[in-house]
Amino acid sequence: MKLHERCQKVSGITRHLRDAGIYPYFRPINRSWGTEVEVAGKRLVMIGSNDYLGLAHDARVKEAAAQAIFRMGTGPGGSRFLSGNMVLHQTLEERLAAFVGKKRAVLHVTGFSTNLGALGCLLTPSDYVLCDRENHASIFAGLGGTKKMGTFVHNDAGSAARKIASEMAKPDFDGQVLLITEGIFSMSGDVAVMDELAGLKKQFPDLLVYLDDAHGLGVLGPNGRGTAEHFGVTAQTDFIMGTFSKAFASIGGFIASDHVDVLEYIQHQSRTQIFSAALPAASATAALTCIDILEAEPERVTRLHSITARMRKAYNEMGLRITQSLSPIIPITIGSDEKAFMFAQELFDRGIFALPAIYPAVPRGQALIRTACMSTHEDRQLDFVLEVMDEMARKYRIRIQDQDEVAAEEEAAAGQASTIAGARSSQSLL
Ligand SMILES: Cc1ncc(COP(=O)(O)O)c(C=O)c1O
Incomplete structure (x- = not known):
């Protein structure tokens, strides 16, 4: 298919949704107060942010980031490899490594x-990579050129073990096996069975374990030290990758490990490290200040968990279909994509910001509204969200008790696939 035909398919869908007044993405936020935002002159409760600890609006973080700009300027002036390396980067790497319990980190x-x-430079053609099926797009992107790659059933250590055993049993196998999982899965909110996955090293001593803890950092474990620490398997987790774009209220990422030679290699071979500008001082300082706050104020993490428990309990009592876990990401299953778009639009109209995830991000027919708790949410905001959700759950018949009836109706209507679904089936953006 020619480029313009492919593009027209996507633009046709977005136009259709915009014309129907239910296009939910790329909403331009004019102002943010953290737990509330202003969009098109309307103030909304934010229940879809990854700023889990609400630190993006902490006065200390903002002040430190502003001071960093006065000291170092707004841009880094080059790659770290050349002219952009700062003492600040090195300090942050040391603090991150200590925070997650590793010897070294690379930003x-x-x-x-x-x-x-990191993934793009680590593997050779003889190595085998095994990914959880629901791993993030950035992991699969990093593995783009990998020759030998497999996936295991989501969060199933038994499935991973079988794949590893069968790969290693091949007579010509002489490489390394790297298992990659997320700590908290970004869409489902599932917490990885990290104890079981890291425990596979007992059975396969040469196995390397890579944890993408983008959503676990600042959320799980003592003082928010992450998923490996939560399960007590930091030593068995070879690589811990994290990002500042969630609980660390900034932008930036890192990989930490006790394999210091491997990190030295990544520092010099990662193409996105060498051929890209360094992290600006304001972003690095914001992340550094978040570590200070996390170490001093573990109650922020505790509050996040109590808010999460309260919301999960209320959603369960309402009869909503949610995944059960410890994580502040609470996706609410809606059903068809169209219904999820309409649901999200009505949430917006009623003063709540939360977005739908549709196929292919989730299986067909299981579109959801991804909600996420923040430790700075106030009770009045949560009460408001619950009141609206309760009313809308009845109206849209998304409660578990409604679903048999709805499924029967949908079956009767089968074959009358909507133009939106039909147009979308062959592309991957929407
Ligand atoms: C699991 C996971 N890994 C990596 C990333 C990428 O992080 P960043 O937003 O810092 O680029 C994300 C972001 O959504 C994520 O959810």
Whole structure:
């Protein structure tokens, strides 16, 4: 298919959704107060942010970032390799390594570029990479050129073990096996069975374990030290990758490990490290200040968990279909994509900012609204969200008790696939 035909398919869908008044993405936020935002002159409760600890609006973080600009300027002036390296970067790397319990860390400008750069340079053609099926796009992007790659059933250590055993049993196998998982999965909010996955090293001593803890950092473990620490398997987790774009209220990413030679290699071979500008001082300082705050104020993490428990309990009592885990990401299953778009639009109209995830980000027919708690959410905001959700759950018949009835109706209507779904089936953006 020619480029313009492919593009027209996507633009046709977005136009259709815009014309129908239900296009939910790329909403331009005019102002943010953290737990509330202003969009098109309307103030909304934010229940879809990854700023889990609400630190993006902490006065200390903002002040430190502003001071860093006065000291170092707004841009880094080059790659770290050449003219952009700062004492600040090195300090941050040392603090990050200590925070996650590793010997060394290497920064990148985003989490995406960390996975892209690190994974892109680590593997040779004889190595085998095994990914959880639901791993983030940045992981698969980093593995783009990898020759031998497999996936295991989501969060199933048994499935991973079988794949590793069968790969290693091949007579010509002489490489390394790298298992990659997320700590908290970004869409489902599932917490990885990190104890079982890291435990596979008992069975396969040469196995290397790579944890993308983008959503676990600042959220799980003592003082928010992450998923490996939560399960007590930091030593068995060879690489811990993290990002500042979630609980660390900034932008930037890092990879930490006790394999210091490997990190030295990544520092010099990661293309997104060498051929990209360094992390600006304001972003690095914001992340550094978040570590200070996390170490001093563990109650922020505790509050996040109590808010999460309260919201999960309320959603369960309402009869909503949610995944059960410890994580502040609470996706609410809606059903068809169209219904999820309409649901998100009505949430918006009623003063709540939360976005839908549709196929292919989630399986067909299981579109969801991804909600996320922040430790700075106030009770009145949460009460408001729950009141609206309760009313809308009845109206849209998304409660578990409604779903058999709805499924039967949908079956009766089968075959009358909507133009939106039909147009979308062959592309991957929407
Ligand atoms: C699991 C996971 N890894 C990596 C990334 C990329 O991080 P960043 O936003 O810092 O580029 C994300 C961001 O959504 C993520 O969810």
